[in-house]
Amino acid sequence: MSIAKLTGSAGLDGGQRLAVKYFVVAVVLFGAQILFGLLAGFQYLNPDFLYGVVDFSVNRMVHINAMIVWMLFGFIGSIYWLVEEESGTEIVGLKLANLAFWLFTAAVAVVVLVFLIIQTGPGNIESIWFINEGREYIEAPRWADIGIVVCLLIFLYNIAATFTKGRWTGIGGVLVLDLVAVAGMYLAGMFYTENLSMDQFWWWWVIHLWVEATWEVLVGCIMAWGLIKTLGARRQIVTTWLYIEVAMMLGSGILGLGHHYFWIGTPEYWLTVGGFFSALEPVPLVAMVVHAVYDSGVHRFKSPNHPALAWLIAHAFGNFFGGGVWGFMHTLPQVNVYTHGTQWSASHGHFAFFGAYATMNIAVFYLAMQKWRGNVNFGVGLVDNGWKWKWSLGLLNGGVLGMVMALLLSGYDQVFIERALEGSTWSGYFRAQHNVWYLQGMWWRQIFGYMTAAGFLLLVWDLMTIGVRETRPAVFHTEAAEHAA
Amino acid sequence: MTNMPWWASEDFWRKTAIWVTAGMALVLIVLTFDTVAVITAGHSRVPAYEVINKRIYYRMNTKRQFQEPVIGDDAPLFGKMLSPAEAEAMVSHGKMTLQARNCTSCHTILGNGAYYAPDLTKAWLDPAWAGESTREKLMVQFLMDPVTNARGFGGNRRMPNLHLTQDEARAVVAFLKWTSAIDTTGFPRNFRPIAQEGDR
Numbered sequence: 001m002s003i004a005k006l007t008g009s010a011g012l013d014g015g016q017r018l019a020v021k022y023f024v025v026a027v028v029l030f031g032a033q034i035l036f037g038l039l040a041g042f043q044y045l046n047p048d049f050l051y052g053v054v055d056f057s058v059n060r061m062v063h064i065n066a067m068i069v070w071m072l073f074g075f076i077g078s079i080y081w082l083v084e085e086e087s088g089t090e091i092v093g094l095k096l097a098n099l100a101f102w103l104f105t106a107a108v109a110v111v112v113l114v115f116l117i118i119q120t121g122p123g124n125i126e127s128i129w130f131i132n133e134g135r136e137y138i139e140a141p142r143w144a145d146i147g148i149v150v151c152l153l154i155f156l157y158n159i160a161a162t163f164t165k166g167r168w169t170g171i172g173g174v175l176v177l178d179l180v181a182v183a184g185m186y187l188a189g190m191f192y193t194e195n196l197s198m199d200q201f202w203w204w205w206v207i208h209l210w211v212e213a214t215w216e217v218l219v220g221c222i223m224a225w226g227l228i229k230t231l232g233a234r235r236q237i238v239t240t241w242l243y244i245e246v247a248m249m250l251g252s253g254i255l256g257l258g259h260h261y262f263w264i265g266t267p268e269y270w271l272t273v274g275g276f277f278s279a280l281e282p283v284p285l286v287a288m289v290v291h292a293v294y295d296s297g298v299h300r301f302k303s304p305n306h307p308a309l310a311w312l313i314a315h316a317f318g319n320f321f322g323g324g325v326w327g328f329m330h331t332l333p334q335v336n337v338y339t340h341g342t343q344w345s346a347s348h349g350h351f352a353f354f355g356a357y358a359t360m361n362i363a364v365f366y367l368a369m370q371k372w373r374g375n376v377n378f379g380v381g382l383v384d385n386g387w388k389w390k391w392s393l394g395l396l397n398g399g400v401l402g403m404v405m406a407l408l409l410s411g412y413d414q415v416f417i418e419r420a421l422e423g424s425t426w427s428g429y430f431r432a433q434h435n436v437w438y439l440q441g442m443w444w445r446q447i448f449g450y451m452t453a454a455g456f457l458l459l460v461w462d463l464m465t466i467g468v469r470e471t472r473p474a475v476f477h478t479e480a481a482e483h484a485a
Numbered sequence: 486m487t488n489m490p491w492w493a494s495e496d497f498w499r500k501t502a503i504w505v506t507a508g509m510a511l512v513l514i515v516l517t518f519d520t521v522a523v524i525t526a527g528h529s530r531v532p533a534y535e536v537i538n539k540r541i542y543y544r545m546n547t548k549r550q551f552q553e554p555v556i557g558d559d560a561p562l563f564g565k566m567l568s569p570a571e572a573e574a575m576v577s578h579g580k581m582t583l584q585a586r587n588c589t590s591c592h593t594i595l596g597n598g599a600y601y602a603p604d605l606t607k608a609w610l611d612p613a614w615a616g617e618s619t620r621e622k623l624m625v626q627f628l629m630d631p632v633t634n635a636r637g638f639g640g641n642r643r644m645p646n647l648h649l650t651q652d653e654a655r656a657v658v659a660f661l662k663w664t665s666a667i668d669t670t671g672f673p674r675n676f677r678p679i680a681q682e683g684d685r
Contacts, residue, residue, distance in 0.1 A: 056601045134586070194573065194581075194660075195524070199580075243495065247501045254510055254513050263596055265530050265668060342600060423675045424676045430642075
């Protein structure tokens with residue numbers, strides 16, 4: 001592979017050159033997520049492994065934080081990628097945007113080093129400011145929180161100003177409103193209180209309203225744009241679908257927040273509100289599947305970028321099954337009182353985060369690589385028959401699905417023994433953890449974890465090599481379709 | 486395109502998206518005001534911090550059909566009655582320690598966190614602490630040196646030594662005692678609490 005092709009970025013616009021930087025960091029963090037997940041998973045099987053050196057708590061924290069951050073980097077990159085094309089003008093404030101990227105990346109590196117080396121601090125406010133906030137998913141210390149918000153605001157400024165200067169499209173409008181919410185919601189997680197119920201009430205505003213509302217809308221926007229790119233789907237149809245999805249997603253997801261307010265000291269009306277609205281949450285995800293499959297069918301799967309299209313379809317199904325079905329399985333309070341805080345949640349978490357978000361980011365990586373290589377064909381007749389992307393697609397999806405099923409089996413076992421039989425005591429907890437079926441699930445999870453890691457390595461190899469020897473130009477259907485509309 | 490029905494139009498769905506989102510956000514804001522008032526410490530469902538001066542039971546309420554915390558007689562923590570301000574400071578120190586020592590990357594509390602170690606919501610009431618008279622001492626000992634005092638429960642998964650000071654360990658116990666008095670709408674279900682004086 002020539003250096004020019006690696007660093008060339010010929011033909012990319014300003015936003016896209018920045019996006020590639022975000023994608024590179026995203027892929028590195030994706031790798032870190034998998035590595036630390038494997039370490040943590042292995043500690044379930046052999047608790048002495050790295051005990052007292054890099055304890056489970058550290059591995060697990062890096063595992064989930066790397067995930068959150070690589071997904072954010074992927075989304076931010078995706079939006080920088082599409083903003084100039086979508087708005088029809090040059091990006092506004094690119095220098096500031098580049099500065100924000102380096103700040104964000106440096107902050108992430110420092111936080112990870114502190115997590116790995118210093119790990120914990122004394123029980124005072126300084127620890128929370130500089131070492132570890134100790135709240136799941138947002139463990140980053142307070143100084144980094146402030147940095148994240150500043151970077152998100154710069155990002156918001158870039159995107160809003162660019163659309164204002166160029167043209168506002170439906171996708172652009174939804175995107176910018178959503179980014180206001182993404183930045184705003186994060187503020188809800190940036191204060192200390194000794195009241196645990198209050199703490200968790202606002203903590204869920206970040207976790208749920210990000211993951212199950214604003215992020216879903218974000219990927220809805222990227223999906224809409226992706227369908228136009230990969231299939232040449234008609235903009236009017238895609239935009240109308242996007243509005244329908246937003247209406248259903250936020251119509252169910254905002255009050256679906258209530259399913260986290262069953263057991264944290266909050267009033268009992270949340271059982272009804274949370275149960276009802278979260279039961280509706282799968283509906284928009286069904287709509288997204290219909291949308292993606294319908295559009296693919298109408299265009300007879302003719303796409304100049306097969307890997308991207310395959311990952312978009314993986315997204316549609318992964319989002320529906322991982323978020324929708326797996327979420328619904330334990331969202332009703334009558335079920336959740338038993339399953340809350342067990343490996344059921346881990347099963348759902350793995351499936352939903354991968355299915356809804358990892359897939360979408362990978363799709364955009366392939367779209368980006370295509371343009372990077374000079375808009376060559378990524379469709380029919382790829383060199384080597386595209387075995388690398390096909391195998392990595394299979395290994396990653398198969399690996400995650402295997403982990404999901406294994407964790408679900410362990411989860412069932414845990415719920416049955418710890419909660420139903422043993423009355424949720426500590427001895428009941430350990431009786432479940434030591435049960436042979438539970439452990440069997442944990443072994444399978446680990447094996448499928450290795451499979452996922454293999455898929456990841458193949459993905460990286462493929463992204464670095466796909467299209468390098470390809471010379472045929474890609475045939476895009478977009479413009480013709482736009483004219484027809 | 487001229488024959489497009491109103492329900493298929495882009496404009497209709499844009500407006501619908503805006504109104505639905507605004508409506509739901511409004512409902513959430515109203516409910517948030519109500520909930521925040523209810524979960525303020527000392528209100529109906531979340532106890533005041535000085536509850537750590539009292540005995541806390543976890544009993545079935547036949548009307549609600551699940552267990553709920555019941556506040557009993559004086560049972561000062563570490564033998565000392567605390568003023569409301571002292572109690573709050575101690576609980577706060579415990580919560581801060583819980584965060585700074587990253588406890589929820591192994592444990593869950595109120596069911597949220599990681600699944601590598603047992604849930605802490607009712608830790609204060611767990612029968613693992615043998616009896617009421619030994620509980621405080623065992624908890625502090627364990628927190629300060631979990632390796633030597635490992636309980637094990639028949640496996641080799643152990644808590645690492647996080648080097649809590651005695652003050653921190655006592656504060657964590659205070660925080661967990663306070664937490665056990667939160668009304669969690671019956672979570673965890675069927676919990677079997679430690680035997681305490683005054684049990685019916």
